[in-house]
Amino acid sequence: MSTNRQLTAAMFIGVRGDGIISFGSGQPDLPPPKEVYDILPDYNGFRYGLIQGQVNLREALAKQYPRSTADSFVITNGASEALDLALRAIAWMQKKKGGRKPKCLLCRPYYYSYLPLVEYAGFEPVFTDLVEGRIVYEDFERKVRDCKVVLINSPSNPTGRVEAIDTLRQIEKISEDLGIYVLSDEVYKDLIYVRENYLLKGLHVVTINSFSKTFGMTGLRVGYLWSLDNELVKTVIEMKSHTSMNTSIIAQEMACAATTVPKSYIDGQIRIWEERRDIIYRGMIDLGLDLWKPEGAFYVLPKIENPRDFVWDMFHEYKVITYLGEWFGAPDRVRFSYALDADKIEEGLDRVGRYLKKRSRH
């Protein structure tokens, strides 16, 4: 492929258009529950909110997390800012203690923002390679001993896999024993097809979550971090008072309304996601692709030959957006988000099939 075929995920986020089928960004097409909009007609807020986040929202969250109060949460501009601030805060605390450049362990393939966030914050990245989309604890343990932080993402974007609970317990233990921070990105916690979510616990655990995926509120940007480590929470609040101040108060109020939605809403959503998962997984197997069966989230990560040509041509010739596996540390693969309705998934798979067939003839 030619060198001017520069592709980045940032180019595609928010792009929509006639005839485009986007397997690109992790954007649920299902709208949020109506409760989220019910607060709007009478809304009249405008003042600065508390940097840590609105009290009503943090109190609602505290009921969902064990041994928590509203003080254990910081509301952020999506999970992205929660990750960014957590990493920056840990690096900052480390710097103040005069430490060397700290290391951060990443499980590869990883969510594409992890590597830049880790580097922006000044960490040296270290990698443990997943096997069949799961952590191999022996390799993980050997590498994590040298790190200040590790990023965990189960269910995983981009693999769609869910970690074994035994592995997560081993990670809790080593975090506790060695004082290593575990940033556990659980934004897909409500989208698991194989078991209930396992919430990582411990004094050095920082859980990252958001309203984006569960409630289809991606563009509104409300996420949060939860931690029982007071020093970390305080440092994050201090940093956020300079880097962005409070998260938009109207978006927080919408998120607060989402916390009142009955559990049956989420159960209904997951049935839709599972049906789509079955369509794309079966469709890709039928196309002869090599992929792992997704257990959560809404991604598949099949192996594709010449993935750069594939992503470029699918977009420019077939109006299908897909994401290069190399952005996720998986250079022989392509990521598909199946956050779109069944008809579109089938139409998209059809275009992929036509392209692969045409390519195999050359």
Add this chain to the structure above:
Amino acid sequence: MSTNRQLTAAMFIGVRGDGIISFGSGQPDLPPPKEVYDILPDYNGFRYGLIQGQVNLREALAKQYPRSTADSFVITNGASEALDLALRAIAWMQKKKGGRKPKCLLCRPYYYSYLPLVEYAGFEPVFTDLVEGRIVYEDFERKVRDCKVVLINSPSNPTGRVEAIDTLRQIEKISEDLGIYVLSDEVYKDLIYVRENYLLKGLHVVTINSFSKTFGMTGLRVGYLWSLDNELVKTVIEMKSHTSMNTSIIAQEMACAATTVPKSYIDGQIRIWEERRDIIYRGMIDLGLDLWKPEGAFYVLPKIENPRDFVWDMFHEYKVITYLGEWFGAPDRVRFSYALDADKIEEGLDRVGRYLKKRSRH
């Protein structure tokens, strides 16, 4: 004062309560124009927006800035995020070029977030001291030659002063000649009592602005940066795609509605601000305080003896929030925001007078 009297601005932001008079955060008490709320009843957005910001909002802004298109803007979570991203992006570009730790020039007293933002981004801060709240160009020039970036803030928070246009032109010239980035924080551009705003121009100028102060929308968090430097704008967008993604789409839509408000609205606001300015300036002179006459924004920065005791006691004994000058690089002063109505300003001044009188008796 005792060492456990720890005070930070972050503690006070968003704090309200019965009987509290806050001269603390720069929070206009005047609500936004009604147009801002008119979009809410029918609002139904939820999807990711473009990282750079909504097209309608950027197009509306492009009409306000010379030689601009929608591509020259990035919409951010308030001016805070615009500053943070601009600094991080410049530091990142510098790092990629393999440069030494870059320096950033600050005009002291400075807005209290500048120093932490500069340090978080990895710059070494360098200071030029203002005289009567204004830049002394000789000192400025000598120090800026060694810097990669300089932060300018006119009208200034915390001094309330406005730079001479001649000085701003000299700064434009040296930025152009030496390729030094000028981050010009103009969030108070619509609140100047002495002249029209002078918009800094040049290829290395990054203008920081927001809807917070002009339209009373602080808590909604919509700011932006404007720059004709494509490489910088691209780097900021790439970073923001990882650190927070799009700015909340509903808040952007509210900001877009604010751009339709007639100029007479802003003229009406400034008359209110000027009246308040006169009350607090006159009141402080009557109390015998030493301060500069504010020319813009809504702050005064009088000299106060034992400022730490003052801020602590005023809050705990008189329910009056003020900010320590030392947070702004002015350790012998205290900052008062006069963003509250005339009655409250007078009541607050009365409490300050009573405290100072009591203190002078001891």
